[in-house]
Structure formats: structure tokens, C-alpha cells
Amino acid sequence: MSTSDSVHSPSPSSARLTRREQKERTRVALLDAALRLLERKSFSSLGLREVTREAGVTPTAFYRHFDSIEELGLVLIDDSFRTLRQMIRAARAEPRSPEHVIRSSVEILVRHVHEHRLHFRFIARERSSGLPAMRQAIRTEIRLFTSELATDLARFPYLDTWPTEDLGVVATLIVNTMVSTAEAIVDAPTDSREAEEEVIRHTEKQLLLIALGVSAWRRD
Amino acid sequence: MSTSDSVHSPSPSSARLTRREQKERTRVALLDAALRLLERKSFSSLGLREVTREAGVTPTAFYRHFDSIEELGLVLIDDSFRTLRQMIRAARAEPRSPEHVIRSSVEILVRHVHEHRLHFRFIARERSSGLPAMRQAIRTEIRLFTSELATDLARFPYLDTWPTEDLGVVATLIVNTMVSTAEAIVDAPTDSREAEEEVIRHTEKQLLLIALGVSAWRRD
DNA sequence: GAACTCTGTGCACAAGTGTTCACCGAATCG
DNA sequence: CGATTCGGTGAACACTTGTGCACAGAGTTC
Structure with missing residues (x-):
């Protein structure tokens, strides 16, 4: 004690x-x-x-301080997403040379997950299990992130001609991959460095695969 | 009552x-x-x-009947995955013309999620939130499914020359997408037919995107 | 410095929990 | 048919839980 x-x-x-x-x-x-x-x-x-x-x-x-634990939970979600938004801002501020955008994005994600492990763990846990209010809050937050990513994608050459729906599809795929990666890192034992390296390598390959798919999309 | x-x-x-x-x-x-x-x-x-x-x-x-609720939970997981394995067997038994494999796979997934909604909901909930024993059980089951998918992929022409690691990466990406889709369907309100149609359309596009990425992978 | 405000305390209460025990009655077995 | 097995009941237990109320004592205000 x-x-x-x-x-x-x-x-x-x-x-x-x-x-x-x-x-x-x-x-x-x-x-x-x-x-x-x-x-x-x-x-x-x-x-x-x-x-x-x-x-x-x-x-x-x-x-x-709080009327109920539910209220505390919502504050916790708010705090958690505050750090996540910090991460996104950091990722956007980064000088983004197209060939390194994947590596640096994954690197930023991994770093932030480590620095705010409890926040990410909490979100990962409650994303699909928590009270309706929580799940809703988390889902809209992720949706918001996804649509921001979509508008970011629209700024790339070649992608700027895509319909918004398809940009959304790609963004969703990318976000899903990132979420899976975050969950994998949070769940992994803290010490095992090599397991994490593998997760990172896999994620980078998956994102590269998606990028290839995108560039092949309308070439029929 | x-x-x-x-x-x-x-x-x-x-x-x-x-x-x-x-x-x-x-x-x-x-x-x-x-x-x-x-x-x-x-x-x-x-x-x-x-x-x-x-x-x-x-x-x-x-x-x-049970020593504890935890034991009941494990039985529940067992039952749930039994239905999931049925689904996979059904998907494999399907005549798989390469151009329709995506559409039919998604169709099978959606149908099974509807027929065993409670099982899928339960798994989705406990996948990242449940007791360690449950999470472990669910994760190994999904991992097993992924590796089976990887060996299935290895039977395709062009893919049969790929290293197993890369096949695993692709399989993981596909499974992640499928899991996200299942979660989206389970979470969606039961009546909204159009929302589900959208989920299906998005999933099919995502899988197609992945397929395109795969075929462009070593063409550098 | 006196009056007031407010954050944390201690106690109490009803309600719900997991688990144990003796017991009952019907299906099973010799 | 009588004896036995066993899946169910009901009461009781020791706890834990959320919440309400009166109160203390330090920070604040006049």
C-alpha cells in the first residue's frame, strides 16, 4: 500500500x-x-x-469532482484523444517527402503509443466494448481523423482527381491498419523489442501495399 | 418477465x-x-x-455446470469460434472464380455475421477488452485463421513464389479488413439496409485495392 | 480577525454479489 | 420395488458496492 x-x-x-x-x-x-x-x-x-x-x-x-463514473470516463476519453490529436498535428507538421511518409508516420505512431500507453490502451479497450456513450465518442473521433486523412490525401498529385468516396475508402483502410498496429503494440509485452520491430515492419509493408494499390487503381 | x-x-x-x-x-x-x-x-x-x-x-x-463465470466465458468463446470455423469452411467450399472471390467472400462474411450476430458481437467485444485468457484465446484463433488464409493465398499463381512472411503480411491486412467489416456490421442498427450496403461496397473496394497492390508488388 | 465557503471525512444504509450448506424429488440402477 | 444418484431449491453467510448526511478544518473574503 x-x-x-x-x-x-x-x-x-x-x-x-x-x-x-x-x-x-x-x-x-x-x-x-x-x-x-x-x-x-x-x-x-x-x-x-x-x-x-x-x-x-x-x-x-x-x-x-464528478457526478458519476460515466462522467469520469468521458473526461478520460477526452484527455486520451487530446494526446492523439497532438500526435496527428505532429505527423502533419513533419516535412513529408513522399517516399518517407510511410516510415515517418509509423514511427510517429509508435512513439506516441509508447509515450501515452495508458491512453491508447484505454481507447483500444473501450472502442468496441464500452458504454454506448463512450463507443460513440471514440467512433466519431476516429471518423473525424479518417476524414482529415482523406482531405490530406486529396492534396497529393494524381489523387486530387479522385471522388471523395474512394478517398474515404482508402483513408479508412489506412486508419484501420494504424489502429490494428496501435493495438498490437499496446498489447505486446513492454520489453520485447524484436516483436515490436516485426510489427513495425509488417505495418510499413501493409501501407506500402495500399499505396501500390492506390497507384494501380484507375489504370485498369 | x-x-x-x-x-x-x-x-x-x-x-x-x-x-x-x-x-x-x-x-x-x-x-x-x-x-x-x-x-x-x-x-x-x-x-x-x-x-x-x-x-x-x-x-x-x-x-x-460451471466452476465459475470465467469457465462459462471460455465455453462461449469456443462455441463462437465453432460457428466462425463453419463460415470459413463454407467460404473455402465455394467455387472460387478469381474475379468473384472478393464479392462472394464478403457476402459469406455478412451472411454469417447476421446469422450468428450474438457470437460475433461477443467476440468483437472481448477481443481487446476481455480477461487475458479470453483475449489470448481469441487472438490465437484469429492468428490461426490468418495463417490458413496465407496458405490459401500461396496456391494462387504468381503468389506461389512469394516468401511466407509477405504472404502473412497480406493475409493479416485482409483479415484486419474483414474484422473491421464484421465489427461495423454488428454495430450497425439492425434495420438500416443502406448503411450495410455501404459497408459492403467499401469493403469490396478495400479488398480490390489490396489485390491491386499485391499484383503490383514486385513489379517495381 | 470574524464569517463564510468548500473540499475532504466518517458513518450509515439498502441492495447486490459469490459461495456454502442441508435438503427435496424425480430419474436411474440393482 | 427399494436404494441411490444427482440436478435442482432456499436460506444464510460475509462482503462489496453506490449514495446520503452531518461535520471538520483549512482556504477565502469582507
């Missing part, structure tokens, strides 16, 4: 806190605790008391 | 039952009840009492 420190007795680093700071501190403590527990459990089996116990807070304190 | 019929008072169709029959009957009643509940809940939040209540049986009766 390492959670013996009460929230009331502040850590030695910060002598005294304003109320806002204090409240925010236990709020993130609750969110972190939940995320930590969600590494091993699914959200639907997550208990309010369980979270507060992990956070080192009484159950009743929970209600000062 | 339509579960008022006790298991003890046999349905009028079958006057008297042997003990084996009777036991098997409540066993499948438990499994069916669980599967029914799992359409709306995730397995980790499934309670023993909940299942027995839905099945119209006392909680203690459960232990006459």
Missing part, C-alpha cells in the same frame, strides 16, 4: 496550496488512478470505491 | 426427459442467457446471479 499519504498532508515539495490547486490535484489523482486501474480492467467493471481507494481519497470525495 | 416457466416443469412438447437431456437443457439455457446479456454488457461486468436470473434458475444451480 503506497497510497498511505493523505491528500490533506501536502507533499513536501509544495508547502501550501490554493484551494483551486488542491481540488485540481485530487481531480487528476482520481483520473490517474482510474487510468492506472484501466490498464488491467475494463471500464464497465470499474467501481467508484475502487478508484477512490487507488487515489487515496474517500468515496464521498468523488462526488465533488 | 417471460422466464416464469420453471425448468422443472418441462415444456409441453417434450413430455418427459432423461436426466442427461434435462441437464444439457439448463446448460444451454445458461449459455444462451449469458450470450443474450452480453449483447448489451461486457463480460467483465457479467454477474453469476444475473445469468442464472436470466436463465430462470437459482444461483446455486450454476455450479452444477
Whole structure:
């Protein structure tokens, strides 16, 4: 039990806190605790008391921050997708020489999955299992990402003449591949470097295959 | 509450039952009840009492059939994959003219998802969320399917010269696409015919794209 | 500095959970 | 037919859960 420190007795680093700071501190403590527990459990089996116990807070304190665990879950999804959007922005900012776009995209994905492992794990878990509200939120977020990718694709020469539907099909295929890759990395044991290298190699080949298919598409 | 019929008072169709029959009957009643509940809940939040209540049986009766709910879950996975293997056998038995292989494969997948909606839903849910034992079981089953597909691919002309690793990459890509499609269909509202038509059309295009990519692969 | 605000506490409660036990009645067996 | 087996019941247990209420004590405001 390492959670013996009460929230009331502040850590030695910060002598005294304003109320806002204090409240925010236990709020993130609750969110972190939940995320930590969600590494091993699914959200639907997550208990309010369980979270507060992990956070080192009484159950009743929970209600000062959230009306229910569902609400906390939605905040968690929001946070998770915030980091994912950061990733996408990073990927777009990258200087994109066409021949290295695949390698660098996969590299960025892998790095972000490692840096925000718990967030990705949580999304992967709840994507097809969670409460309807969560699944909906996740799905629309992924859909949004997909359509952004489609408009990005439309900027490439040759692809700019494609109908939007077909661009969407390609984008969906790419996103699905990326999602599978992310899930594979999250599920893989943390230490096995070579297993991950294999996943990366496979993903790059799959994306290359898709790219080849695209360039052969209307050549009949 | 339509579960008022006790298991003890046999349905009028079958006057008297042997003990084996009777036991098997409540066993499948438990499994069916669980599967029914799992359409709306995730397995980790499934309670023993909940299942027995839905099945119209006392909680203690459960232990006459399973040691725990986890065990019931594994049986459920087994059953689910039994139907999936049926599907694969059906797909392989189909006369496979190369130009229609995509259309017929997708058609078979869609039909089976509809006929065994609850099984597919269950697998989709627990694939990335369930207990470790379940996830492991599901993953190895999908992996097995993938490698079978890879050996099938190796029988095609032109592909028979490919290294097994690359065949595996292609097979994985195809299976991922199929899994995504199955999930989309299971999640879609049951009535919307046009939404499903769109999913089918997209899937076929994606598979065609992959096929094109494959045929362009070593032409550099 | 006094009055107030608010975040966290402690206690209580009803409801639900998994599991054990003795028991019952009908199918099975000698 | 009598004895036995066994799939079901019902009551009881020790817990855990979510939630409500009164209260404490530190931060805030006048």
C-alpha cells in the first residue's frame, strides 16, 4: 500500500496550496488512478470505491469532482484523444517527402503509443466494448481523423482527381491498419523489442501495399 | 418477465426427459442467457446471479455446470469460434472464380455475421477488452485463421513464389479488413439496409485495392 | 480577525454479489 | 420395488458496492 499519504498532508515539495490547486490535484489523482486501474480492467467493471481507494481519497470525495463514473470516463476519453490529436498535428507538421511518409508516420505512431500507453490502451479497450456513450465518442473521433486523412490525401498529385468516396475508402483502410498496429503494440509485452520491430515492419509493408494499390487503381 | 416457466416443469412438447437431456437443457439455457446479456454488457461486468436470473434458475444451480463465470466465458468463446470455423469452411467450399472471390467472400462474411450476430458481437467485444485468457484465446484463433488464409493465398499463381512472411503480411491486412467489416456490421442498427450496403461496397473496394497492390508488388 | 465557503471525512444504509450448506424429488440402477 | 444418484431449491453467510448526511478544518473574503 503506497497510497498511505493523505491528500490533506501536502507533499513536501509544495508547502501550501490554493484551494483551486488542491481540488485540481485530487481531480487528476482520481483520473490517474482510474487510468492506472484501466490498464488491467475494463471500464464497465470499474467501481467508484475502487478508484477512490487507488487515489487515496474517500468515496464521498468523488462526488465533488464528478457526478458519476460515466462522467469520469468521458473526461478520460477526452484527455486520451487530446494526446492523439497532438500526435496527428505532429505527423502533419513533419516535412513529408513522399517516399518517407510511410516510415515517418509509423514511427510517429509508435512513439506516441509508447509515450501515452495508458491512453491508447484505454481507447483500444473501450472502442468496441464500452458504454454506448463512450463507443460513440471514440467512433466519431476516429471518423473525424479518417476524414482529415482523406482531405490530406486529396492534396497529393494524381489523387486530387479522385471522388471523395474512394478517398474515404482508402483513408479508412489506412486508419484501420494504424489502429490494428496501435493495438498490437499496446498489447505486446513492454520489453520485447524484436516483436515490436516485426510489427513495425509488417505495418510499413501493409501501407506500402495500399499505396501500390492506390497507384494501380484507375489504370485498369 | 417471460422466464416464469420453471425448468422443472418441462415444456409441453417434450413430455418427459432423461436426466442427461434435462441437464444439457439448463446448460444451454445458461449459455444462451449469458450470450443474450452480453449483447448489451461486457463480460467483465457479467454477474453469476444475473445469468442464472436470466436463465430462470437459482444461483446455486450454476455450479452444477460451471466452476465459475470465467469457465462459462471460455465455453462461449469456443462455441463462437465453432460457428466462425463453419463460415470459413463454407467460404473455402465455394467455387472460387478469381474475379468473384472478393464479392462472394464478403457476402459469406455478412451472411454469417447476421446469422450468428450474438457470437460475433461477443467476440468483437472481448477481443481487446476481455480477461487475458479470453483475449489470448481469441487472438490465437484469429492468428490461426490468418495463417490458413496465407496458405490459401500461396496456391494462387504468381503468389506461389512469394516468401511466407509477405504472404502473412497480406493475409493479416485482409483479415484486419474483414474484422473491421464484421465489427461495423454488428454495430450497425439492425434495420438500416443502406448503411450495410455501404459497408459492403467499401469493403469490396478495400479488398480490390489490396489485390491491386499485391499484383503490383514486385513489379517495381 | 470574524464569517463564510468548500473540499475532504466518517458513518450509515439498502441492495447486490459469490459461495456454502442441508435438503427435496424425480430419474436411474440393482 | 427399494436404494441411490444427482440436478435442482432456499436460506444464510460475509462482503462489496453506490449514495446520503452531518461535520471538520483549512482556504477565502469582507
